[in-house]
Amino acid sequence: MPEEVLVVVGDRFPQFAANRGTVTASQLLERLRSGEVHGPLRLAVGQGLLPQQLAEIEKFAASGDGTAVCHGGVPVPAEHRVVRPGHPPTALIGRVERAAADRFTAPLLLDERVDLLQDRLSSQHVSAITLLEAARQTWVTVTEQFLLSDEERATCVISEVTGVRAAYHHYVFPLPATVEFRLTAHGKVPAQRFGFTVSFHQNQRLTTEIAAEIGVLPEAVAKKQEALAARQALHDALAPLRAAQPATAADTHPGGIPA
Amino acid sequence: MLNSRDDITAVVHDTLNEILKDAEFDPVSFTGAERITDIGFTSLLLARLIIQLEAALGADPFEERYVVSDIRTVDELIDAYRQTLQASAVG
Structure with a gap:
């Protein structure tokens, strides 16, 4: 046969x-x-x-x-604990492996329960937003599993993502594909920063590149920074209301008698 | 607990310089009139400063009484801590 x-x-x-x-x-x-x-x-x-x-x-x-x-074996999903804690069905990548000191690879491994796939039910290709989320999962996984020390892993969080740039060169179809994370910069002052490019490859061809920088902070500092910004934003939002003239009874109860 | 203005001033100045040193800025001999943003404090460094001052002084003026835009200079920061500590001592 x-x-x-x-x-x-x-x-x-x-x-x-x-x-x-x-x-x-x-x-x-x-x-x-x-x-x-x-x-x-x-x-x-x-x-x-x-x-x-x-x-x-x-x-x-x-x-x-x-x-x-x-051919190539059956890929193994990444640990959900890392990529989407509390959301087990939505890992988009397989197990990440270190290929060199500054390079990490994983299979692209979309699960049919991924909400983002709903965007493209009538299309043959994988949507750009799905690849962006797969890239995000890749940089979270690489950072937590390989770039942080044990102590940092226990106490730090990715507090900001800046400078996201994406270039979509070719369609990605639901065929085997790989994701590669390449570290391009690392700074430690005043906080840890990692610059990187996440690229997608299918049939030995580069299809997509997503570059970004992330900042890693102790969780307590990140929460304090956020709390300060939240109180300031609320203060700024309320300021015009505080400055406004008090409403008259007629404004509040047009044509009627205030209760 | 530290409550005199001199005590609070010393702690605030030392902590500001400690954080500036960690961030690889030159130390400052404070007059009190320095604008906090001008000496290199970003929102990140300010968050660190407030955490460290809370550990040293036992108060965080930005939890209830102040927002970041209320404080421009080093002396205003010191006053914020002094008033918060006084209020908590009375309350």
Whole structure:
């Protein structure tokens, strides 16, 4: 039987899955479970699959009967604790690994429950805002897992993000893709600052670059800075009201008698 | 608790210079008339200053009585602490 080669994508990409050479996760698993696949099936895992679907595909690939072989393996989602504490379903990247002192990589790994994917249900490509969120998750993960000391990790927060610049060179489709974080600057005074570029690559081609800087502060300082700014903003908002002439009874109760 | 103006002044001056040193600014011999923003204090350094002064003096005037725009000079900052400490001693 001839070998079949397919990219499996999440059910949320029906438009893209209409292309020859693709299969949705549900369709693939139905075929594998029913034993309908008799010949060798070579798979690449694209975007938008649920963790359970990834795990089930891995189980079939690991069974060793040669029915399903996953090219590049089945990616593992990043730890949710880091990327979205309290929001487990929405990690957009896989496990981050250090490739060099200043370079880190992860698979792009969109989960079909990602709210942002709703934006592009009628399109074949992954939306720009989804990539921006994947970039944000990447810089949070790299900072917390690799750039901060143990003590800083316990006491500090990313307090500001500045200078975000994005360049979208090519569409990203729900196919395998990688995310690369490259550290471009690091300052420590008066607070830790990291400059970086997060780039997305698909089919060995650079598709998207997002550069930014973040500031990392002790949480107590960040909270105090925010509290001072909040009180000042409230004060400024109330100032015109305080300066206004008191309302007359006629203003307050036009045509009537004040209570 | 430190309550005399001289005590509070000394603590405020020392803390201002400690933070300026950490931020790699030159130390200042204060007259009191210096504008806080002119000597290098950003919102970040001001937040640090207030945390450190609260630890040293036991009060934070910016929690209730003052907002940042009320305070322009070093002497006004010292007065804010003095009045807050006096009010808390009376209250």
